Amino acid sequence: MAAITKPVLKAVALCGSLRKASFNRGLIRAAMAICKESIEGIEIEYLEVEPLPMLNTDLETPPSGFPPVVELFRQKIRDSDCLLFASPEYNYSIAAPLKNAIDWASRPPNVFAGKAAAIMSAGGGFGGGLAQFHLRQVGVFLDLHFVNKPELRVKAFQPPLKFDENGDLIDQETYDILKQLLLSLKNLSLHLKSN
Numbered sequence: 001m002a003a004i005t006k007p008v009l010k011a012v013a014l015c016g017s018l019r020k021a022s023f024n025r026g027l028i029r030a031a032m033a034i035c036k037e038s039i040e041g042i043e044i045e046y047l048e049v050e051p052l053p054m055l056n057t058d059l060e061t062p063p064s065g066f067p068p069v070v071e072l073f074r075q076k077i078r079d080s081d082c083l084l085f086a087s088p089e090y091n092y093s094i095a096a097p098l099k100n101a102i103d104w105a106s107r108p109p110n111v112f113a114g115k116a117a118a119i120m121s122a123g124g125g126f127g128g129g130l131a132q133f134h135l136r137q138v139g140v141f142l143d144l145h146f147v148n149k150p151e152l153r154v155k156a157f158q159p160p161l162k163f164d165e166n167g168d169l170i171d172q173e174t175y176d177i178l179k180q181l182l183l184s185l186k187n188l189s190l191h192l193k194s195n
């Protein structure tokens, strides 16, 4: 008898930092490894936001044509089940590269609509919490459904050391919270899809 394979949820991960050794991208790598090694039924694809042009609606060709790189980006989000945002905090808000990517994906038809999303951040004293709040506010208009708990706000500049020189996560406590966040994202995504 053929084995019954359970469908795998597809998550798309976006990072707001373009820095090579970005801590926030390190969180995405850790999340991808956790899903591969110890969470069944969800896989993460990391999408780069750097190739996207700065948003300019003059680049759109009616009725709904976008530059090829934007169209591909939008397609990947449209085909996904849920989102994982790694959001650095710049001046108490969302980093510009991430906001630019979100704005492209929000253009009609908004490809985020109805999907589950989780946010993680690494930053200064509040661990990027203010950027997370702004992202949640933006998510209202995008019709995203955010995981509320656990909150993953990594205080990257306080001991113990959380990341190595390549930006790879080396802190077990953060790993554990990240795993819980991913489980919550999977559950919320399944819940939304079943309704």
Ligand SMILES: Cc1cc2nc3c(=O)[nH]c(=O)nc-3n(C[C@H](O)[C@H](O)[C@H](O)COP(=O)(O)O)c2cc1C
Pocket (backbone or CB within 6 Å): 017, 018, 019, 021, 022, 023, 024, 025, 088, 089, 090, 091, 092, 093, 122, 123, 124, 125, 126, 127, 128, 156
């Ligand atoms: C323009 C700029 C503004 C920043 N503003 C904040 C801030 O408001 N709050 C904060 O916690 N960290 C702030 N930081 C520090 C970043 O959180 C820190 O550099 C972090 O490591 C960036 O994420 P990354 O490692 O993924 O690049 C700022 C950094 C830059 C470059």
